[in-house]
Amino acid sequence: QQCAVLERLVRDLFYPVRIVRHPTVRENDGLPLSSRNQRLNSAERVAAGRMARAVQIAAGKRARVAVPHLHQLLRGIKGVRLEYAEIVDGVLWVAAWVGKVRLIDHRKVCGSMIRLLFLVGVSWAGALLASPTWEIVRVGRVDYVSLKSFAKFYGFTIPNEIEPNRPFVMSSAQGNLRMTLESREMRWKGVRYWLSHSLRRVDGKVLVPRVDLVKTFDPLLRPNAEIAKRPLQGVVIDPGHGGGDQGTRAARGLSEKTANLDVGKRLAKLLDGAGIPWVLTRNKDRYLDHADRSKLADDRPGFIFVSIHFNEDSSRSTDGWETYSLSPQYAPSTSSGGTLVGDEDEIWAGNSYDHHNFLLTQAIHRAAVTAKTNAPNDRGVKRARFKVLRLANSPSVLVEGGFMSNPREASLMRTEAYRQQVAEWIFQGIVAYRKSQETLPSGTRLSVAKTNKVSSSTPELRPVMNLDSVPPYRPKAASTNPSVATNQSSGTNPAATAQSIDGEVRRAVPVIPGKKAN
Numbered sequence: 001q002q003c004a005v006l007e008r009l010v011r012d013l014f015y016p017v018r019i020v021r022h023p024t025v026r027e028n029d030g031l032p033l034s035s036r037n038q039r040l041n042s043a044e045r046v047a048a049g050r051m052a053r054a055v056q057i058a059a060g061k062r063a064r065v066a067v068p069h070l071h072q073l074l075r076g077i078k079g080v081r082l083e084y085a086e087i088v089d090g091v092l093w094v095a096a097w098v099g100k101v102r103l104i105d106h107r108k109v110c111g112s113m114i115r116l117l118f119l120v121g122v123s124w125a126g127a128l129l130a131s132p133t134w135e136i137v138r139v140g141r142v143d144y145v146s147l148k149s150f151a152k153f154y155g156f157t158i159p160n161e162i163e164p165n166r167p168f169v170m171s172s173a174q175g176n177l178r179m180t181l182e183s184r185e186m187r188w189k190g191v192r193y194w195l196s197h198s199l200r201r202v203d204g205k206v207l208v209p210r211v212d213l214v215k216t217f218d219p220l221l222r223p224n225a226e227i228a229k230r231p232l233q234g235v236v237i238d239p240g241h242g243g244g245d246q247g248t249r250a251a252r253g254l255s256e257k258t259a260n261l262d263v264g265k266r267l268a269k270l271l272d273g274a275g276i277p278w279v280l281t282r283n284k285d286r287y288l289d290h291a292d293r294s295k296l297a298d299d300r301p302g303f304i305f306v307s308i309h310f311n312e313d314s315s316r317s318t319d320g321w322e323t324y325s326l327s328p329q330y331a332p333s334t335s336s337g338g339t340l341v342g343d344e345d346e347i348w349a350g351n352s353y354d355h356h357n358f359l360l361t362q363a364i365h366r367a368a369v370t371a372k373t374n375a376p377n378d379r380g381v382k383r384a385r386f387k388v389l390r391l392a393n394s395p396s397v398l399v400e401g402g403f404m405s406n407p408r409e410a411s412l413m414r415t416e417a418y419r420q421q422v423a424e425w426i427f428q429g430i431v432a433y434r435k436s437q438e439t440l441p442s443g444t445r446l447s448v449a450k451t452n453k454v455s456s457s458t459p460e461l462r463p464v465m466n467l468d469s470v471p472p473y474r475p476k477a478a479s480t481n482p483s484v485a486t487n488q489s490s491g492t493n494p495a496a497t498a499q500s501i502d503g504e505v506r507r508a509v510p511v512i513p514g515k516k517a518n
Contacts, residue, residue, distance in 0.1 A: 004088075013214055018347060024106070030056055036101050044099045047079045051096060052105060058085075059092045059107030066092055066109050137207055141340060142197055144207035154221050162206055174221065181206065184338055185380070188220060191366050192380035196331040197338045215328040219358045223436060227355040230395065232434040233302025234277030236293075238388065239264035240309040240398075243287030248312035250403075251410035257285065259413055260308045263401065266423035267308070274431065277303075294349075294391035304360060304433070305396035306426065307388050310413065312405040319406040320377030323365035324398040325357040326350040326390060327383040334382040348390035356395035359436060364397055364429030371425060374418075376402055376409075399426060 007019045025033040029049035040048055051074065058070035067085045074080050074096065083095040083102070087109055094105045134153075135146035151158050156170040162181055170177045178187040184195040195216060197209040208217075218225070239260035241247035247256025264280055271278045279300070281293045297305040311322070327333045329351055330344050350357065362381050369378035379400075389396050401422045402409040412418040 026052075029053070031103075032105055034103070036103060039101045040098060044079060044101065047077055048098045048101075048103060050077045051080050051098065051103070055092065055094050055105045055107050059109050061109075063087055063090070063109050070094070134213075135205075136210065137202060137205065139200060139202060139207070143210035144197075144200065144202075145210050145213055147199075147206035147208055150208050150213065150217070154217070162201075164201070184334075191362070191369060192378045193220075193362070194334045194380045194382050195338075196327075196383070211328060211331045215331060215354055215358065219355050220362065223359055224355075229437045229439060230356055231302065231437050231439065232276070232304060232430075234279070234300060234304075235267075235271055235430060236279050236281065236297045236300065236303050236305045236394070237264045237267055237271075238281040238293050238305065238307040240307055241287075242282050242285055245287050248310065248404050250312045250405035251413055254404070254410070254414050256310045256312075256404060259310055259404075259419060261285070262416075263308050263419050263423045263426075266420055267306075267426055270423060270427040271430070274427075276430070276434070279303075290387040291391055294388055294393070294396075297392050297394035297396070300394075303394055304356075304430070305388070305392040305394050306364075306430070307386075307396070307398040308426070309398060309400050311400040311403045313403055314405075316405055316407060319403050319409050320379040321365070321368050321402060322379035322382050322400045323361050323368075324382050324384045324386065324389065324400070325361035326354070326392075326396065327385050328354045331383060333384045334380075335384065343385065346385075348385070349393045350389050350391065350396055352393070353395045356437075357389075357397065360395045360429075360433045361397045363433040363436070364399060364426055367429035367432060368401075368422075368425040371421075374421060401425075 003019065003021055010017050010019055027033055027037070027049075030052040031037060031048050032052070037045070037048065054070060054073035054077065058066045058073060061069050067087060070085050070092070071082065074082050079098055081097040083097060084093075086093050090109055092107050092109045096103055135149045137144045137146065147158060147162075150156070151170060154172065155174075156172045156177060158170055159168050162168050164181045165183070167178050167180045170179070175189045179199055180186075181199050181201060184198050186193050186195060193216065195209055195212045197212070199209075200207045219227075239257070241257035241260060243257075245257065247260065249255050251259075261282065261284075265283070268278050268280060279296055281296055282288055293307075294305065297303050324334075326348065327344075329347050332338060332340055332344055358381075365378075365381050369375055384398070386398055389398055402413060404410050404413060
C-alpha cells in the first residue's frame with residue numbers, strides 16, 4: 001500500500017522520481033516480513049500466519065468473489081479483526097488487527113479487475129470513491145483539470161462566455177490571467193508564458209493541462225507555497241559557445257560567442273557591485289563542454305546557473321527576447337507545439353529544481369520585457385531540454401537576448417550600450433529572484449515573565465532554564481561555502497581564487513565603456 005501511495009504521489013505531483021518496486025519478502029508461513037511481527041505473542045503469531053494463508057487463498061478466486069470469501073475465512077480465525085479488504089487494479093489489499101498489532105498484506109487477484117471495499121461489520125459496502133479536490137479528465141495521453149476547479153482553488157472569476165481562439169480574462173485579487181481556448185499561450189500581469197499543452201474543451205468543460213497546474217501556475221501564483229525557499233549564494237555565468245563553436249554569425253561584424261562573453265563580463269561586474277559571488281565558465285574565447293559548464297554549479301551549493309545566448313531565425317523579421325527553463329518530466333518542450341515526442345519520461349539532474357527553475361526564468365524574463373526603456377518584444381517564457389539545463393544540478397536558466405538575424409536587433413547588439421542593457425536586465429532578474437528566496441528575519445527573543453501564584457496550593461511556574469542567560473545566536477566566522485566566505489571576508493570575488501577548469505573561472509576583466517567588441 002505504501003508503494004502504491006508513493007507511486008500515485010509521484011505521478012500526480014510530477015516529481016522527477018522513478019519508483020522501483022521490490023517483491024514482498026515473506027516468512028515461511030507466508031506472512032510479510034515486518035518488524036511488527038515481533039510484537040505478536042505465540043498465539044497471535046499463529047493467527048497471523050493463518051491470516052496470510054487466507055489472503056493467499058482468497059486471491060486465487062475470481063475478483064467478484066475474492067473479498068467475500070476472505071471475509072468468510074477470517075471469521076474462522078480467532079483473534080483476527082478485519083479493518084478493510086479492497087481490490088484495486090487487480091490486487092487484493094488487506095489490513096487487519098491481530099491483538100494490538102495492525103498487519104497489512106496484498107496479493108494479485110485472478111479474474112477481472114473491479115473495485116470493492118469491505119468495512120468491519122459490513123458484508124457488502126460496494127464501491128466507494130472519494131470526492132476529489134480537482135476535477136481530472138484524461139484526453140489521450142494527457143491529464144487535464146477543469147477550469148472550474150482551477151479557478152476555485154486560485155480564486156479566479158471565470159467569464160460567462162469562452163469562445164474558441166478568442167482570448168478570455170480571468171480576474172483575481174492577485175491580477176488578471178489571460179488565456180485562449182485551443183492555444184498554449186497565456187499572459188499573467190502583461191508577460192507572456194507558454195503552456196505545455198493547449199487549453200481544451202471536452203463535453204462542455206474547459207480543461208487546463210495538469211502538468212502546467214503543478215509546474216507553471218502553482219509557482220507563478222503560489223511561489224514557494226509547497227517548495228522551500230532556496231537562498232541565493234552566488235551565480236555561475238555561462239557565456240554560451242566559444243572557441244571553434246561560433247554560435248550564430250547572422251550579425252555582420254559580431255559573432256554570438258563574442259557577444260555572449262561581453263554580456264557575461266558585464267553581468268559579473270554588476271554582481272560584484274551588489275556583493276553577489278559569481279564565477280564565469282569562460283573569460284576568453286575558448287570552448288568548454290556542456291558538462292564542464294554545468295559542473296561549476298554542482299561544485300558550489302546555493303549557486304544558480306545562467307547561460308547567456310543570442311538567437312537567430314530563417315526570417316529576418318523575427319525579433320524579441322525569450323527565456324528558457326528546463327522542461328519538466330512528462331511535459332513537451334515548447335518547440336514541439338504541445339506534441340509528445342518521446343523524451344518526456346526522462347528525468348534529468350535539473351528537474352530536481354523545476355520550481356526554482358521557473359521562478360528564476362520568469363524573473364529574468366519579466367525584468368527584460370517590462371523594462372521602461374527599449375524593452376524587447378516579448379516572445380515568452382519557454383521550456384526546452386538544452387543540455388546545459390539538463391545537466392545543471394542547480395536552478396538554471398538560458399537567456400536568448402534577441403535575434404542576430406534581425407537587422408534592427410543586430411545593429412543594437414553591436415553597441416556596448418545595448419549589451420550593457422542586456423546584462424542589466426539579467427542582473428535585475430537575478431536580484432528579484434534572490435529577494436523572493438530570502439527568509440524574513442527571526443522575531444525577538446522569547447522571555448519568561450514571572451507571575452504571582454494564584455493561590456497557596458498552586459505551584460510556582462519556573463522555566464526549565466533561564467532564557468536570559470542563553471547567549472544570542474551568532475553566525476560562524478567562516479561559511480560552509482568557501483567561495484562565499486572568501487568574498488565576505490576579503491571583499492574580493494571568490495572566482496578570483498577558486499579552482500577552475502584550465503584557469504577559466506576567475507574575476508571578469510572590466511569592460512571599457514565606449515569600446516566595441518570585436
